[in-house]
Amino acid sequence: MTTTTNPFGELGLSRALTDAVARQQYPQPYPIQQQAIPAILAGKDVLGIAKTGSGKTASFVLPILQQFLNRKIASRPEVRVLVLVPTRELAGQVAEVFLTFSERLPKPPKTVAVFGGVSINPQMIALRDAEILVATPGRLLDLLASNATDLLSVETLVLDEADKMLELGFAEEMDNVLAQVSRHRQTILFSATLGDAIQTIRENLLKNPVKIEIAEPEENLDLITQRAYRVEAERKGPLLRYLIKSGEMKQVLVFVSSTRTADNLVVKLNKNGIQAAAIHSGKTQGARTDALARFKAGRLTVLVATDLIARGIDIQLLPYVINFELPRSPKDYVHRIGRTGRADATGDAISLITPDDEHHFKIIQKKMGRRVEILESEAINLQGY
Template sequence: MSFYSLGLSKPLLKAIEANHYTQPYPIQQEAIPAILKGKDVLGIAQTGSGKTASFALPILELFQQAKPARSRNVKALVLVPTRELALQIGEVMQAFGKALPRPVKTLAVYGGVSINPQMMQLNGTDVLVATPGRLLDLVSNNAVRLSEVEILVLDEADKILHLGFKEEMDKVLALLPARRQHILLSATLGADVEKLVADLLQDPVVIRVEEEASVPDLITQVAYQVGPEKKGPLLRYLIREKDMQQVLVFTSSIRTADNVTGKLLKHGIQAAALHGDKSQGARTDALTKFKAGKLRVLVATDLASRGIDIKFLPYVINYELPRSPKDYVHRIGRTGRAAAQGEAISLICPEDAHHFKIIQKKMGKQVPLLPTDELDLAGQ
C-alpha cells in the first residue's frame, strides 16, 4: 500500500515525498482514512510505529478545506506529556504543512520557557501542540480559546496520566466543546487509559500494532558484560573503536547523565546531557545539534528522550538498564528507523543480569552477551 491510496491530496502527497516518506506504516494505513472520515481513533502502538504522521497528515488534509482559525480560537489541540515531544510533533506538522496551498499554522507550547513569546505567536494558530500545564497558563491569560476545537489528540496518553496530569487534563476537557473528534494514542491500555477511552471516544476505530513490531529486525542488539568500575572506560572504548559519530546514551538518573557527560568531555569526546534539570534552552540546543549531526554523543534520561525522533540514528547505548522491558523497547526503538540499520548496545553489570534476562524474555529475543576481560580499556 502507498500513501496515494489513503485519500490524501496531491499537494500533501508531494510534501510526503519531499520529506522522504515512502511506504505508510500499518498504523498510518488504518488511521489516516478513519480520521479523514471524521471517526474517533484509538491507536495502541509502541514508539517508532509512525504515530505522529498518522494524525498529522489527515489533520493537515482536513484543514485544507477549512477556513483558517479565527484570532486565538485553535481548531486542533494535541496534548502531550513532555516538551520534547511537543517540539517533535510541531516540527513534523510544519515540515508537511509549509508547502500546502492553504498553510496550516502549528505552534508548540510548553513550560520551562517564558510564556510571553508563546502568547504573541498564538494568533491565527490552527493546530496547537501543548503540555497541559502550559496550556492552562495560556488559557488563564486569555491568550488562547478552546471553544472551537474540532479535533483533540492525546498522544502518549499513558505517559500523560502516569506523570500526574489527570487534574489538569480534567480542566482542559471541561473547556472544550461537546462535539469534537478524538484521536487517542498510547503504548499501553491500562485502567486509566481505558477510562479515558470510555469517557471520550464514540465508536472508535481501534488500531493495535503488535509490540514485537516496535523492535524491528533492522536493530542489531548486543550486550557487554562489565564491572561497574569499567563501565565508563568501556563506553568510551566502544565510541572510539566503532567510530560512533552520532550515539544516544541512556542513563536512569540525572546524576549519572551528568557524570557520564563530564567524563566523556574530559576524555575529548564531544557530548551533552539531556534531562529535566536542564533549562529549556539548553535542552533545545543539545537536541537540535544532535539531530543535525553536530553533537557526537547525547546522554539522556528516559523522560527527556520523549521526542528524540531521528530517522537515521545509528547507535543507542544503554549505559544503565531501564526499569521496565517496555522502556527498553522504547529506548532501542530510537534507532533502526526509516529502513536504516541500527545497533543497540547494553552495558550489563553482574547485578543487572537477572533483570536483563527478564527484558529479553518479554521481548522474545535473545541478546548476545559478550565478555570484556580481554579488551584493552587502559587510557580510556
C-alpha cells in the first residue's frame, strides 16, 4: 500500500482522485468529507445532516468515483449510481462536480443530468451508456415511462437535499422511483434537517447507517452593514429604484416572496432603465441559467429571486442584498443577508419595511441578536422613480 501525506489520500482515495482534488485547490477535507468518504468507501449506508455549502457534494462524489476505479470493467455500461435532487440547478451542479473530478480518470464513467423544463429528447439520447445519473424525480419518472433507461443495475442511491424534495411535494414521485431500484444497494441520504419525514425515510431505506451530523456554522454578520427603510407599501417599488440608481449599485440580489412579485418587479426595473431578470421555479432552465450567468459576470445589475431558487446562488463578492419582502423565518433572513459579506469582503444588506412588517422585523432582530437601524423614507422625493 502506497503511503501518502495527502489528507484526501488518507481517507482512502487513489492518486488519480487526490490529484483531481489538488487541481480544485481543496487544501483539507471538510468535516463531512472526513467522515463520509471512508464510510461510503466501506459500503455503508450514510445519513448526513448538513447544510448546502458544507462540502457534502464532494463527500459522496469522490468515494463513488473511487468505487468505479475499484470495479472490474463491466461488459456493458449501465446506470450504477442514481442521485436524486430537488431542483434543476442542483442537478446541473452535482453532475458538474462528477465531471470535474472524473475528467482525468483512466476510464471516466459517463455522467448525465436529467431534469424538467427542457426538451426530453436530447436527454433520452444522452442516457445511452450512462453510468451515473443525476435526476429530479419527475423527469426521471418520465424517462422511465418512456423506457429511455432503467434502474435495475443501480448499486448506489443518493438522496441529496431530501428535505427539499419533501418540501416540494416529491414524496410520491420518490416512492415511485425507489420502487424501481434494487433493495441490494448502498443508500446515501443528505438533508439539512432531521425532521419526522426524514426520520421515516431513514427507517424505511437505510440499513444500519453511519449518521453524520455537521453543526451549521454561524453566519458571520460582522462584515455586513445592515439598514432598513420604513416605507408605505405603494412606495416600495420607487424606493427600490431610487436606492439602486442613487447608490450606483452594481450586482444587487433582491429577494421577494413570490414568483408573481419577482416578475412584476423585473418589468418595472427594466422600464426604468435598470437591467434586471428574475430567477424562480416558473422560469425555463435556459432562462434561469442565462440570468445567473449574466449576473455573475456583471452584465446584469439586478437579479430578483425567491428563497427556494436562491439557495443555489453562491457569489463570493456580492456587494448588495435587498429584502424587497421579508422572509417568513428569522433564519431565512440571516441566510439571505449572508449571501453578501463573504470571503472577507464587506457587503450591504437593506430591508424595506412596511407598517405591516414592523412587528415581524422586530422578531427577526431579536432572534438575530442585532439591532438594525430603521431610516425614514417619507422625505425622500421619489418622483421620476
